[in-house]
Amino acid sequence: MNDTATETLSVVVERELPHAPEKIWRALTQPQLIEEWLMKSDFKPDVGHRFNLRGDWGGVLDCEVLAVEPNKKLSYTWNFDDAVNGLKSVVTWTLTPTSTGTHLRMEQAGFKPEQPQNYQGAKYGWQQFFAKLEQVLARAD
Amino acid sequence: MQTVPDEVFKSLADPTRRAIFERLIRDGEQTVRALTDHAGVSQPMVSKHLGILKQAGLVRDRPAGRLVHYSAEPKGLAPMIDWMRHYSAFWQGRFDRLEDLLKRMDQ
Numbered sequence: 001m002n003d004t005a006t007e008t009l010s011v012v013v014e015r016e017l018p019h020a021p022e023k024i025w026r027a028l029t030q031p032q033l034i035e036e037w038l039m040k041s042d043f044k045p046d047v048g049h050r051f052n053l054r055g056d057w058g059g060v061l062d063c064e065v066l067a068v069e070p071n072k073k074l075s076y077t078w079n080f081d082d083a084v085n086g087l088k089s090v091v092t093w094t095l096t097p098t099s100t101g102t103h104l105r106m107e108q109a110g111f112k113p114e115q116p117q118n119y120q121g122a123k124y125g126w127q128q129f130f131a132k133l134e135q136v137l138a139r140a141d
Numbered sequence: 142m143q144t145v146p147d148e149v150f151k152s153l154a155d156p157t158r159r160a161i162f163e164r165l166i167r168d169g170e171q172t173v174r175a176l177t178d179h180a181g182v183s184q185p186m187v188s189k190h191l192g193i194l195k196q197a198g199l200v201r202d203r204p205a206g207r208l209v210h211y212s213a214e215p216k217g218l219a220p221m222i223d224w225m226r227h228y229s230a231f232w233q234g235r236f237d238r239l240e241d242l243l244k245r246m247d248q
Contacts, residue, residue, distance in 0.1 A: 013232040019243045027242055037238035106232055 010109035018101040021071040028074055028093055045074070053078075071095060078108060149221050152197035157182055158190045162199055165213035172208050 017024060027033045029045045039053040039061075045068045053061040059080065067075035075092040089110045096103040153159050161176055173191065177184045191211055194200040198217035203210045 011228045011232060013229065013236055015236055015240070017240065017243065023243065023246060024239075027239060027246070033242065033246075037242045038235055104236075106236070108228060108232070 010107050012105065012107045014103065014105045016098065016101065017104050021095040021097050021102045024095055024102050024104060025071045025074075045070070051076075066090065067092070148197040149199065149217060152193050152199060155190070155193075157186075158194055161187065161190055162194055162213060165200060165211060166215065170203070170210045170212040172210055174208075176211065 027037065029043065031041050031043050034041050034043055039055050041053045041063075042051045043049075043063075043065075044051065045065065047065050047068055049065045051063050051065070053063055055061070062077070062079045062081055064077045065075075066077060067073055073092070073094050075090060078087070078089045078091045080087040089108050092107045092109070094105040094107075096105070153162065157180060161180060164176065164179060165171060173184060173187055176191075177187045180187050180190075182190075191200060191202070195202060195211075199214055200211050200217075201214050203212070
């Protein structure tokens with residue numbers, strides 16, 4: 001996931017937090033804690049587990065756990081199933097211990113809404129497309 | 142959470158249209174005929190795709206005699222970029238809440 005394509009157009013948020021990775025991991029993986037800062041969910045830290053995130057605005061996200069490395073890395077799909085405004089993306093959390101706590105990085109990658117039947121075929125096209133987008137925008141000014 | 146800028150995403154979700162748009166970005170202004178030579182679909186189909194791209198603000202046309210020249214309008218991508226920025230703002234807000242929670246977990 002570290003290729004140019006995802007670096008270019010994924011959303012990345014990073015922060016230095018004065019807390020141990022183990023504690024942040026609990027906040028990322030325990031449903032009652034997840035609800036306090038993100039959304040209501042029936043999350044379990046098991047690869048393949050399917051869960052929903054329910055937003056205050058009434059939206060329901062369909063998610064599936066993709067990767068679990070306790071205290072280090074967590075990844076899940078973040079899909080919004082809507083014929084018009086559908087979104088298929090992957091959220092990946094990376095926890096890196098530092099001398100003062102933890103460097104927490106969130107990357108939401110793969111903004112590629114399209115009709116479900118086209119999803120697999122279009123997937124790679126979008127990645128290539130996003131890879132070029134930065135150059136395109138640089139020229140747009 | 143923001144809705145997707147439909148027109149831009151829909152027009153670029155089609156691989157043929159995306160290829161046409163990318164070609165115009167890469168090689169500059171071209172006629173429908175020149176685009177058709179590379180598109181792998183008929184000229185009426187290329188025209189139809191160009192119409193959809195134009196409606197989404199991604200290409201502009203310049204009639205010259207009997208020919209129409211098309212060029213890319215990269216600024217048309219701006220709604221997509223704005224939409225991504227809203228997601229960034231969403232996550233910044235959630236990180237703030239996460240930090241508050243982590244402080245409370247100390248007590």
